[in-house]
Amino acid sequence: MHEDQIMSSDLPGFFQGTEMPDATWWQALFPNPAQILTLVGLAPGMDAVDLCSGDGWFTLPMAKIARHVMAVDIDAKMLAHASTRLTRDRITNCDYQVGDAYGLAEYVPRPVDFVFMANSFHGVPDRERLARIVGEALKPGGRFAIVNWHQLPR
Numbered sequence: 001m002h003e004d005q006i007m008s009s010d011l012p013g014f015f016q017g018t019e020m021p022d023a024t025w026w027q028a029l030f031p032n033p034a035q036i037l038t039l040v041g042l043a044p045g046m047d048a049v050d051l052c053s054g055d056g057w058f059t060l061p062m063a064k065i066a067r068h069v070m071a072v073d074i075d076a077k078m079l080a081h082a083s084t085r086l087t088r089d090r091i092t093n094c095d096y097q098v099g100d101a102y103g104l105a106e107y108v109p110r111p112v113d114f115v116f117m118a119n120s121f122h123g124v125p126d127r128e129r130l131a132r133i134v135g136e137a138l139k140p141g142g143r144f145a146i147v148n149w150h151q152l153p154r
Contacts, residue, residue, distance in 0.1 A: 026057035030118070030147070034061035037116065040145035042066060046113035049137070050099050052120035056082025060089060062116065069094040073108055102126075104133050111139040118147040 030036055033039045037058065042048060046066045050059045051073035059082045071094055073079050079096045086094050097107040101124070104115075109134045115134045124130050 006059070010033045026055070029149070030057065033058045034082040036147060037061055037065060038118070038143075038146065041132050041143045042116070042145075043091055047110075048114040048116060049104070049108060049112055051104065051115055051117045051134070053082055054078050056120075058116060058118050058135060060085050060091065063091045063094045064089075066114070067093065068099055070100065070107065070112075070150050071095070072099055073098045074098070074100050095153065101130055104137050108122065108137045108138060111142065112137060116147075117142045117145070119149065121148045 004033060026033075027050060042065050044065055044067070047068045048062050048070075050056075050062055050065040050069060050071045053059045053073045056071060058068060059071045059132065062087060071079060071082050073082070076098045079098055083094075083096055086092075099107055101117075101120075121127065121130075132141050138144065
């Protein structure tokens, strides 16, 4: 992907307002993703899901911390970028699943410790439904961490 290419999708089900304006967008908003992941509770030995993973900006540091990561995104192009990012760093403890976030139960065969979602929750049409689905995918005591932005009044 070219550095200044817009990263978005016209796929049905794509959460509105969650596309990335360009490839440097994640880095500008979240310059230290590993620190954010640690602050929201990701720890070594955990099984984790990067839900709506996009191009893998958070997936790579998740895989460096967690025992295993599953990156889930509705857009196969975004997962291909994530896979390339992890392959460059020789990371092998990540699986990739093309699919809608609401289908999480189909993709996660066993409960996980941690589900992470960055810059997508604001675009989810039915947030309560998604929260229930994520809750069912978590182990007892598991954590659903959402890093999101919201528009401030001007």
